[in-house]
Amino acid sequence: MSAGDDAFERALEQALDDLRAGEEKPIESYLRLVPEEDRPQLSRMLADVFLARGPGAASGETESEAYKRALAVVDEVLSSRGTAGILPGSLKAMRNARGIEPDAVVAKLAADFEVEGEEGRRALARNYHRLETGALLGSKLSRRLLGSLARVFDVDVADVLAAARPAEKGPTLRSVPAMGRSGGDRAEPPSRSGERLPDPEVELVERLFHGGPDA
């Protein structure tokens, strides 16, 4: 065995001993123990060892309040995964962490879609609340809405689109009372003259939240 091989063995053994004792040093400190021509090989071996080991325990910080709160967020978001994926839980968590009131989100959405009327804003508030509470279908949310939410929360729109993908076995939506259906071949009843037309802004909001990706 050459002197270089000997140094190589000793450096590797020392790294493994340190790793077992939880006292590993930066890779460079082991590389310095071997001749220069052996460093690439030792570097690769140590990288494999450290990678297989996974992340080391952080020195006492893993029990900090911030760590616990962050893990609680992860747990809550994953537990709430449902028909709109993890989007509802994530939106709520980000909003809480940034101290944003739901009204502020609704106001920004209203500005984005130029919803100015009282009825329209109320529809926005109602639907946003239903989105955050996981009562909507992710597959029915429009891309325009998700893009706007991405801007409001300053995140990548691709993140929001991916997060809204429904969980296959998520909780099912509550059933609604069945509506009477026409036979299909009957003539439409004549419109009554005093009938109230739906508010166009409410219609827009409904399309954004329930009309599907292209709405």
Add this chain to the structure above:
Amino acid sequence: MAKFDPIEERAIEMLDDLRLEAVRAETVVHDDARFEFVLWTLCLRGVPVIERVCRSRGRARGLGEEEIELATEDAAARMLLRLSRPEPQPQIHALAAEIGAACVDRAWPQQPKPPRLSGRAPRVRLIEGLDEAIEIGQVRPNDWETS
């Protein structure tokens, strides 16, 4: 979160970061039932990095403890969003560090700071025998009217 065979859970936990990321990318596309557990395991590795980055960077920016904790929560939620994407993601430590830094660097509302008194300590020297010198008239105390 869905429960699985403990052996399968253990097998997922033992995967190194690269393999775990590969499993994530696969399970997210096929909506595999293990997806949530894979995500949880990745987050367990990413959150300590987020916490360290937010703490060190937050302190450097002058954020308080509560703000650092909020930034950590925000980053955890954002990491979950990112890990929902079907395309391959960077190694979890790098991703967590990037998101943690972004959450600290965002605009924080200016908080009114309480007025601070001067931190400079008064410079005083003890002169031995001064009291006696004043008593015998050798030195006179400062008089604001004459000096």
